[in-house]
Amino acid sequence: MSATEHGWLGKLSWESLVFSNFLESPSINEAVASAAGSLVILASIAILGLLTWYRLWGPLWRDWLTSTDHKKIGIMYIVFAIVMLVRGLLEGMVMRAQQAAAPDGFLHADHFAQLFSTHGTIMVFFVAVPFLVGLINFAMPLQIGARDVAFPVLNQISLAVTVSSGILLMVSLVVGQFSTGGWSAYPPYTGGDFSPGVGPDYWIWAIVFSGAGTTLTGINFTVTVYKCRGPGMHLFRMPLFCWTVLCASILMIFAMPPLSVAALMLGLDRYLDFHFFTNDLGGNMMNYANLFWLFGHPEVYLLVLPAYGIFSEVFSTYSAKTLYGYKSLVIATMCIAILSFTVWLHHFFTMGQSPTINIAFGIATMLIAVPTGVKVYDWMATMYRGRIRFTTPMVYAIGFLILFVIGGLSGVILANPTVDFQVHNTLFLVAHFHNVLIPGVLFGILAGYNYWFPKAFGFRLNDKLGRLSAYLWFAGFMLTFFPLYVAGLLGMPRRSFTYADLTFKPYMIVAFIGAMVVLAALITLVVQFLVSIRDRHKTRVPVGDPWDGRSLEWASPAPVPAYNFVELPTVTDRDEFSEAKEHGRAYQRPKNYRDIELPKNNPLGFILCVTSGILMFALVWYIWWLALISALAILIAVIASTFRKETEYIIPASQLEKDTEAWLALVEKSEAVSRDLEDSPRNVGYSKLEL
Amino acid sequence: MNLSSSSKSPGSIGNAHEAAHRDPAVVIFGFWVFMMSDLIFFGVVFAIYITMVGATAGGPGPKELFDFGSLFAQTMLLLTSSLTVGIATVTMRHERSRASFLFWVVITLLLGIGFLTLELYDFSEMASKGGVPSRSGYLSAFFGLVPLHGLHVTFGCLWMLVLIAQVFTMGMGQVVKLRFLRLALFWHFLDLIWIGIFSIVYFGGWVYG
Numbered sequence: 067m068s069a070t071e072h073g074w075l076g077k078l079s080w081e082s083l084v085f086s087n088f089l090e091s092p093s094i095n096e097a098v099a100s101a102a103g104s105l106v107i108l109a110s111i112a113i114l115g116l117l118t119w120y121r122l123w124g125p126l127w128r129d130w131l132t133s134t135d136h137k138k139i140g141i142m143y144i145v146f147a148i149v150m151l152v153r154g155l156l157e158g159m160v161m162r163a164q165q166a167a168a169p170d171g172f173l174h175a176d177h178f179a180q181l182f183s184t185h186g187t188i189m190v191f192f193v194a195v196p197f198l199v200g201l202i203n204f205a206m207p208l209q210i211g212a213r214d215v216a217f218p219v220l221n222q223i224s225l226a227v228t229v230s231s232g233i234l235l236m237v238s239l240v241v242g243q244f245s246t247g248g249w250s251a252y253p254p255y256t257g258g259d260f261s262p263g264v265g266p267d268y269w270i271w272a273i274v275f276s277g278a279g280t281t282l283t284g285i286n287f288t289v290t291v292y293k294c295r296g297p298g299m300h301l302f303r304m305p306l307f308c309w310t311v312l313c314a315s316i317l318m319i320f321a322m323p324p325l326s327v328a329a330l331m332l333g334l335d336r337y338l339d340f341h342f343f344t345n346d347l348g349g350n351m352m353n354y355a356n357l358f359w360l361f362g363h364p365e366v367y368l369l370v371l372p373a374y375g376i377f378s379e380v381f382s383t384y385s386a387k388t389l390y391g392y393k394s395l396v397i398a399t400m401c402i403a404i405l406s407f408t409v410w411l412h413h414f415f416t417m418g419q420s421p422t423i424n425i426a427f428g429i430a431t432m433l434i435a436v437p438t439g440v441k442v443y444d445w446m447a448t449m450y451r452g453r454i455r456f457t458t459p460m461v462y463a464i465g466f467l468i469l470f471v472i473g474g475l476s477g478v479i480l481a482n483p484t485v486d487f488q489v490h491n492t493l494f495l496v497a498h499f500h501n502v503l504i505p506g507v508l509f510g511i512l513a514g515y516n517y518w519f520p521k522a523f524g525f526r527l528n529d530k531l532g533r534l535s536a537y538l539w540f541a542g543f544m545l546t547f548f549p550l551y552v553a554g555l556l557g558m559p560r561r562s563f564t565y566a567d568l569t570f571k572p573y574m575i576v577a578f579i580g581a582m583v584v585l586a587a588l589i590t591l592v593v594q595f596l597v598s599i600r601d602r603h604k605t606r607v608p609v610g611d612p613w614d615g616r617s618l619e620w621a622s623p624a625p626v627p628a629y630n631f632v633e634l635p636t637v638t639d640r641d642e643f644s645e646a647k648e649h650g651r652a653y654q655r656p657k658n659y660r661d662i663e664l665p666k667n668n669p670l671g672f673i674l675c676v677t678s679g680i681l682m683f684a685l686v687w688y689i690w691w692l693a694l695i696s697a698l699a700i701l702i703a704v705i706a707s708t709f710r711k712e713t714e715y716i717i718p719a720s721q722l723e724k725d726t727e728a729w730l731a732l733v734e735k736s737e738a739v740s741r742d743l744e745d746s747p748r749n750v751g752y753s754k755l756e757l
Numbered sequence: 758m759n760l761s762s763s764s765k766s767p768g769s770i771g772n773a774h775e776a777a778h779r780d781p782a783v784v785i786f787g788f789w790v791f792m793m794s795d796l797i798f799f800g801v802v803f804a805i806y807i808t809m810v811g812a813t814a815g816g817p818g819p820k821e822l823f824d825f826g827s828l829f830a831q832t833m834l835l836l837t838s839s840l841t842v843g844i845a846t847v848t849m850r851h852e853r854s855r856a857s858f859l860f861w862v863v864i865t866l867l868l869g870i871g872f873l874t875l876e877l878y879d880f881s882e883m884a885s886k887g888g889v890p891s892r893s894g895y896l897s898a899f900f901g902l903v904p905l906h907g908l909h910v911t912f913g914c915l916w917m918l919v920l921i922a923q924v925f926t927m928g929m930g931q932v933v934k935l936r937f938l939r940l941a942l943f944w945h946f947l948d949l950i951w952i953g954i955f956s957i958v959y960f961g962g963w964v965y966g
Binding site: 216217281284285286288289292293294319320322323324326327331334335338339340341342344346347348349350353357360705708709711 | 780782783786787790791793794795797798801802805808809812813814816890891892893894895896897898900901919923926927936
């Protein structure tokens with residue numbers, strides 16, 4: 067063990083700070099790194115300053131950081147994901163700029179390698195996963211008619227470790243260097259022999275902790291869907307989103323352990339001189355590749371299935387039709403979830419195994435296209451003869467339908483091992499997975515954000531700017547990634563910080579222009595958010611149903627009260643809220659008001675966020691005493707929290723009656739608006755019945 | 758405690774008052790799901806172990822390293838502890854005295870500590886024969902798998918200590934009872950894992966090593 071070689075601050079020293087390199091040898095490369103580091107520090111100071119200035123520490127602590135409310139935890143997940151999205155996107159821009167400028171780039175090879183490693187790690191683990199988990203947290207318990215998720219404190223803990231891992235990644239911008247081994251961190255390159263620095267350790271601990279959070283989330287959601295559905299909510303009456311959540315949660319439960327095992331074993335190799343994946347003494351690096359993709363492929367579906375769920379809700383709501391082929395969509399979702407475990411080997415067809423094995427995995431891969439195709443047709447049939455409104459979520463959904471199919475087709479091409487041998491490790495692959503992840507996952511996320519925003523905050527987002535952002539995303543995405551297909555076919559390797567063959571140059575320039583359009587899309591998204599806040603008085607939807615929604619989350623006021631439903635709705639059919647509106651069962655006074663018991667605030671999540679963050683940092687920098695103290699602190703905090711006796715508080719019936727009467731009075735005096743007026747100030751969330 | 762009356766079947770009308778995280782059916786089901794995930798964790802580590810059985814890189818293998826006498830004792834201790842934790846569960850369900858319940862929990866705890874002591878002794882014996890994880894891929898895999906089970910047992914022992922403290926501070930209420938039921942499940946689960954370790958690592962090593 068190398069612990070003895072270092073002082074009481076471990077490997078940490080003045081030279082670890084990113085700015086020290088810049089001061090010693092100023093260059094554009096170091097300037098970019100220092101600028102990124104400064105941005106992190108300045109942004110943190112700015113946030114802390116603003117919170118103090120507006121005296122928001124108290125409310126932040128009471129209403130958010132210690133909250134066990136699934137809706138608030140969901141929103142915090144999403145805020146975190148958006149911060150990480152900004153960083154991940156900027157990294158993408160810098161990489162595109164470097165490749166467009168090559169062969170005279172401005173970044174060193176090592177810096178470029180850090181960029182693609184953090185970009186991939188962040189986008190998968192700290193944008194896509196937390197954003198989806200946030201949306202699920204917010205919407206799923208409402209859709210199944212539940213008061214909360216099954217384990218509210220566990221939910222808080224999942225958020226805590228995800229956020230602390232994300233903060234660790236931010237810290238890596240300022241202190242030391244991140245891994246240069248890509249988001250998949252293949253050994254032996256990331257082992258101690260070839261990467262002796264702290265980079266891979268940053269990766270390992272961020273993955274281990276956030277992975278644990280995701281596993282716990284999966285358990286929580288699975289139990290919620292199985293056990294906490296409201297009265298009458300049979301499995302086959304659930305909105306399709308809940309089905310996709312169930313499948314994705316099952317994937318979390320089964321697919322996260324291989325990743326944790328792989329990362330921990332890599333950690334044992336690096337910290338304690340084990341030989342799982344080393345070149346010498348019987349280590350086997352292909353075990354890592356197998357473990358990683360045993361997780362990695364289900365992960366792709368873990369991300370895209372909930373996005374499919376969001377699109378299903380969107381297609382159905384904005385076509386004003388019940389979802390076509392509900393059962394076939396459920397079965398297709400299940401099939402995809404199962405098949406996703408049978409294809410991991412297609413990530414390394416070139417490993418050297420027999421053609422028979424490659425063919426088996428190639429066929430399994432192509433099979434996934436079948437249930438996916440079923441879904442695409444179901445969505446199109448949902449729109450057929452529907453009353454379609456081109457709102458922002460619907461624009462995303464239609465863009466998804468067209469662009470995602472292209473990405474899927476390039477996937478079917480890659481599923482053929484002989485083709486894969488030619489384009490393996492080229493930009494063709496990069497183009498393919500961005501072509502599925504951006505239209506599939508990112509568009510889904512953004513559609514869900516626009517769709518559920520009024521439910522969460524009580525006012526609508528600006529639709530015009532939303533659509534503009536969507537179109538910019540489409541254009542930016544196509545300009546950035548379609549040229550990469552060509553460059554990949556021409557043989558340009560992925561992850562190259564420069565190239566000598568100028569044939570690639572025009573494609574890289576187009577891709578860079580595309581990246582600028584994506585940046586414009588991101589800025590539009592921010593502007594949309596700010597403009598919507600400015601105009602919030604004109605877009606309020608307090609009644610709670612701005613889109614003529616079909617499922618139960620629209621049956622409560624917006625923003626949703628902490629207890630979700632005064633009386634858990636009794637479900638009689640699929641599209642329960644539509645049915646209720648049609649048969650006059652919506653907006654009814656409960657028969658009687660009864661006290662509601664809800665989980666109290668709990669500081670455990672916040673404590674674990676801080677302590678696990680310190681623990682990870684100490685482990686990365688070999689500061690053993692600090693690691694020990696923080697590990698003990700985690701243990702003590704968890705044990706101490708199990709001694710809490712009063713974990714619930716009561717919302718009295720009188721309070722419920724007051725809230726509900728006020729809301730019903732509001733419904734009474736509100737004007738029911740038709741779908742044509744959806745985007746006008748007259749839409750206060752009370753939809754006119756249009757049959 | 759009556760588990761069946763408060764458990765609800767999917768879709769049935771639940772008690773609007775009851776928070777889900779205190780409903781025994783939800784809590785116990787959640788723990789089963791957790792164990793399912795943990796089982797995958799172990800399964801993957803088992804798989805890695807199996808692929809690395811031959812990777813001794815000229816270092817010591819199972820035949821040189823394992824002490825079957827000690828292993829037999831460990832197995833007996835752990836299997837007996839599964840029995841005693843079962844008896845403790847029955848005592849709890851039949852609402853026997855708190856003393857008899859605690860007696861069986863303490864016996865289980867002692868058996869668990871005995872198992873861990875023997876296991877640590879075995880590891881130190883292996884180390885003295887050159888069987889350390891840095892020696893070979895095989896030994897890395899061994900020390901990735903067997904101590905993982907040991908860590909779980911350690912965690913179980915810690916859990917038992919906390920629970921004993923809670924019997925005194927919080928009484929034998931539903932919260933503590935439910936926690937004990939989950940601990941018992943966990944303990945049986947670790948027994949099953951040990952049977953896997955014994956069959957694949959030790960017995961397998963004895964046959965093929």
